[in-house]
Amino acid sequence: MKLSRLGEDRLLAELLPSLGRDADLVAGAGDDCAVVRSPRGKNLLLLKCDCVVEGIHFARATDAARVGWKAMMRPLSDFAAVSGLPRFALVTLIISPKRTAAWVKKLYRGLTRAASQFNVVIVGGETSSTRGATAISVAVAGSVEPQRWISRAGGKAGDDLFVTGQLGGSIRGHHLRFRPRIEEARWLTANFRVHAMMDLSDGLGADLPRLARASGLGFQIAKETLPRRPGASLTNAISDGEDFELLFAVSPRDRVELERRWRKKFPRLRLTRIGRLDRKSKIKNQKLRSGYIHFK
């Protein structure tokens, strides 16, 4: 079957059983970051790679510094998703010999500028030529305290669901300028019991069901509460990718305190309660349709 018909989730589901298991592996393929016990270390080691491809994640004419920024920030957003701290990055650059050295230098300016926002150091990389589209893959290593690592799987029935920022319409510029919610995630796990968390990269309609499924639960969403970026329709807010905002679940007992302290700590970033996790039986009628979910 052609990949175009199979889709990423099903491909992943078919591949996962073949991937190795290991006593040191806490969470592997399928969660936002791979989490491994590091020998003799107190903290968990986090590993994540991601890539941007010309014609898919950026246009041929996109400013190279923006491309570098995005290439670095995408995997860093996965560190936010698990409340981790990124530390070291490797860059694989697959590039046409027709691109100029000036373009590559600009790309690296974007990469290093993004990295320096979060104390990340580019420690190595590899370059290969290609006859096809330019692609940049960034692998990042970092760490998280075991008690502050948040997976997608810990959600409880009745948990409130929150998202940071606004959703939809990222293609109009946000996807090249976004700032991963690492500080926000670290603050959350320092001050509240976050049950489950992820970053929104494929659109709420595709990502929320993943979090719910990982927690063995369903969900209910109040569509009208979804925070929409200016100009974004409800469909945009549900179906567009690359929001790179946090989606997380906390007990409703924490709601008031969380909302109060959030406003004080991050006055310029919205926090919106969009619904709640629920017993699975209640959401039978919610189906995924090519990355878009029909909400009740």
Next chain:
Amino acid sequence: MKLSRLGEDRLLAELLPSLGRDADLVAGAGDDCAVVRSPRGKNLLLLKCDCVVEGIHFARATDAARVGWKAMMRPLSDFAAVSGLPRFALVTLIISPKRTAAWVKKLYRGLTRAASQFNVVIVGGETSSTRGATAISVAVAGSVEPQRWISRAGGKAGDDLFVTGQLGGSIRGHHLRFRPRIEEARWLTANFRVHAMMDLSDGLGADLPRLARASGLGFQIAKETLPRRPGASLTNAISDGEDFELLFAVSPRDRVELERRWRKKFPRLRLTRIGRLDRKSKIKNQKLRSGYIHFK
């Protein structure tokens, strides 16, 4: 300037100063693996990524399992280069939607089979579509004891230079089937004082000058001693890439003992003394010409 004219070494030289420095960074971009102090850990953390690209490192029709094997073994060869032990791998797959799921499964069979040879676990990955050539980037994390980490930079004037295996003509099949010299490197550093080491990926003619330069030295080679793969010319042995053999420098005092014990330990793998490191002044007439070096 177009990248095709600039070349990888010069591009790297221009980019290196812009990359970050860090107190925890022992060796960064420019050596075979990035080496960082891991917090509270006794061992050094090693990080390396590498990639294979369709049309460059494999042909469109190459068996997918072979492509997977090569994609995994390339970065593992860099662990051999520093006497490190690889442990966890991340796979970035950039692929045309026209490829089949069967192709991807075969690719993963090659990746996992290669990984399992060295106790490496694939812990995560990312998939993106592309309109261009398929590319697979593999990032690997591992470790090495501080006293057994070998860089390219420790060579001493008068050191013997050795290579494992045979050189040249890798394109006729070796590049899809090679086995990184991890066990051999680990045995070397357990039993001898290796001063400098690297793996041969761009051809001896390009790689040996890098090791010599990193050690602040020159070298002398006896061309007729170069171990050639059957059918490989002397030019092939010097200029062809993807040998993935070890090149290393040890004191001539260790020569006899090393050769004797090597034959006993690895009876099926050649070890050849090809020359020695030398004071820089003696090799003024050895110039790099597009990845090919004119030996004396």
